[in-house]
Amino acid sequence: xxxxxxxxxxxxxxxxxxxxxxxxxxxxxxxxxxxxxxxxxxxxxxxxxxxxxxxxxxxxxxxxxxxxxxxxxxxxxxxxxxxxxxxxxxxxxxxxxxxxxxxxxxxxxxxxxxxxxxxxxxxxxxxxxxxxxxxxxxxxxxxxxxxxxxxxxxxxxxxxxxxxxxxxxxxxxxxxxxxxxxxxxxxxxxxxxxxxxxxxxxxxxxxxxxxxxxxxxxxxxxxxxxxxxxxxxxxxxxxxxxxxxxxxxxxxxxxxxxxxxxxxxxxxxxxxxxxxxxxxxxxxxxxxxxxxxxxxxxxxxxxxxxxxxxxxxxxxxxxxxxxxxxxxxxxxxxxxxxxxxxxxxxxxxxxxxxxxxxxxxxxxxxxxxxxxxxxxxxxxxxxxxxxxxxxxxxxxxxxxxxxxxxxxxxxxxxxxxxxxxxxxxxxxxxxxxxxxxxxxxxxxxxxxxxxxxxxxxxxxxxxxxxxxxxxxxxxxxxxxxxxxxxxx
Numbered sequence: 001x002x003x004x005x006x007x008x009x010x011x012x013x014x015x016x017x018x019x020x021x022x023x024x025x026x027x028x029x030x031x032x033x034x035x036x037x038x039x040x041x042x043x044x045x046x047x048x049x050x051x052x053x054x055x056x057x058x059x060x061x062x063x064x065x066x067x068x069x070x071x072x073x074x075x076x077x078x079x080x081x082x083x084x085x086x087x088x089x090x091x092x093x094x095x096x097x098x099x100x101x102x103x104x105x106x107x108x109x110x111x112x113x114x115x116x117x118x119x120x121x122x123x124x125x126x127x128x129x130x131x132x133x134x135x136x137x138x139x140x141x142x143x144x145x146x147x148x149x150x151x152x153x154x155x156x157x158x159x160x161x162x163x164x165x166x167x168x169x170x171x172x173x174x175x176x177x178x179x180x181x182x183x184x185x186x187x188x189x190x191x192x193x194x195x196x197x198x199x200x201x202x203x204x205x206x207x208x209x210x211x212x213x214x215x216x217x218x219x220x221x222x223x224x225x226x227x228x229x230x231x232x233x234x235x236x237x238x239x240x241x242x243x244x245x246x247x248x249x250x251x252x253x254x255x256x257x258x259x260x261x262x263x264x265x266x267x268x269x270x271x272x273x274x275x276x277x278x279x280x281x282x283x284x285x286x287x288x289x290x291x292x293x294x295x296x297x298x299x300x301x302x303x304x305x306x307x308x309x310x311x312x313x314x315x316x317x318x319x320x321x322x323x324x325x326x327x328x329x330x331x332x333x334x335x336x337x338x339x340x341x342x343x344x345x346x347x348x349x350x351x352x353x354x355x356x357x358x359x360x361x362x363x364x365x366x367x368x369x370x371x372x373x374x375x376x377x378x379x380x381x382x383x384x385x386x387x388x389x390x391x392x393x394x395x396x397x398x399x400x401x402x403x404x405x406x407x408x409x410x411x412x413x414x415x416x417x418x419x420x421x422x423x424x425x426x427x428x429x430x431x432x433x434x435x436x437x438x439x440x441x442x443x444x445x446x447x448x449x450x451x452x453x454x455x456x457x458x459x460x461x462x463x464x465x466x467x468x469x470x471x472x473x474x475x476x477x478x479x480x481x482x483x484x485x486x487x488x
Contacts, residue, residue: 067280068202070271071192075206076213077264078184081144081177082110083214084257085151086340088250090223095156097165106174107341107470111463113178117186117456133191134272140180140187141265147176148261152254185455193444193451196282200444201373204437208366213260215363221253222246229486239486316442320381321450327388328439328454329461334395335432336458337465341473342402347421349406349482354418361422362429369433378438379445387438391431394424406482 089103096102124130150173157169192203223246229239271277316324343362347355377383401409401421411417436458443450472478 063196063198064276064280067195067199067271067277070267070277071195071199071203072206072209073264073267074188074192074271075203075208076210077141077144077180077261077268078188078207078210079181080210080214080257080260080264081148082181083211084148084217084253085174085177087214087218087223088253091246091250092155092170096167096170097158098167102167102170104470104474105171107466109171109174110178110181111466112175113180113182114459114463116179116183117459120183120186121452121456133187136183137187137191137268137272138265140183141261141268143176144180145258145261145265147173147180148254148258151177152251152258155250155254182459185459186452187455189440189455190449190451194282195277195280197441197444198374199280200441201370201437204373204440205367205370208368208370208433212363212367214257215360217253217256219360221248241486316381316446321446324381324384324439324442325453325457327384328436329457331388331391331432331435332458332461333465334391335429335436336462337467338399338469339429341466341469342399342479343425345402345479345481346398347425349401349409349412350418350421354422358422358425361426365426365430366433369430370437373434373437373441378434379441380438381442384435384438384442387431387435391428391435394428394431398424398428403478405480 085106086103089106093099093102098105120131120136151170154169154173155167157167158165159168160166161168188207189200189203192200222244228242228244230242232238232240343358344355347358398421406412409417411420440451440454443454
């Protein structure tokens, strides 16, 4: 910061101080017999620091907190249904005829949900009648609310298919959940692109909270807790594992999800209808649906509150456009496709405590990383590339721990190993979330259609990662499951 300040000319320095005096509502006068500003470098450093603090204050002040809250609630409705279904699997599989093979069926069903964004994209491209995105979002919320309340009462219903008993209701409603989550990637995020960038970030915070909220409710419920070793035969030192019953059942959990979806739907209605929300739109032209563009002929004057919706929107080169799309596909493949399938193989050998702590902290890392983007620079391609490479290096290490035989893992049985595995999983989750948010912010400035492509590419990456992981885990011997023996 000192080096940067030292390069500022006297003319630029005086202009900076003049601007600061105007912004703070008072004038600053310097009197010097030599015509030079005393302690110029110190003043320049102080000025630069004040600029940084002022930027942070403006990020927090130049926004409508009520719109922020609505955007967060809107984001929570995107993936909470899918996240909740998988979080409840430890309780559901005990009653399902498929047993622990049920998650593998649901993984495929979730990918079938991509038929939603595919149909929407094709209709918008080839149909002469264009869909209004807000109407489609209303339909998505109706599907989400209806399927979540039906799931609460029908998830145990089975039917005979192909001569075998199957959880037909659970799988059908799981497809509806997937339809909501997958379609939100090409609808919800592009819809928020018409708002100023700060509200897209708060929407992504809400999207991250959809997983965190489900995890917190599961912790309160008591799902997935570590089993207790009970000694049943002191002579032979025979133990059995016993898990405490949940504080409330799966039915109540999905009723909670239904209530959250209702609240999220109401938040979207307000976001779409209220005048105070429309005043927070970025300057641009909205044709139909997600077909909108920004006015690049105007720039944002932070002192002019009447033009607070204006922003600078720089076009990126075709190479950068393609490069960031590829990075988005890769981080989505890793974060949403591969990691959910291999996390237990990587963490369980270090103990149940490490596994559950990792699951909790990674759920927290997503919204925290998005929140930090409010203050940190997140649209630099150079920084995006650096964080991506760091995440790739950590991914290689964590994948190696999942592939290695449980007894061959580094620092196994040591506290340092437990700390490192939790730290690395939390860090890589935060980095992937930050990279995805940063790329989304860059493409937001390119218009609504670019955000649709971002959502589509992320879904394609997630689908490929999930399918590959499913076949590798279930049909090869690459990953060896580990079950800690009593006593732990």
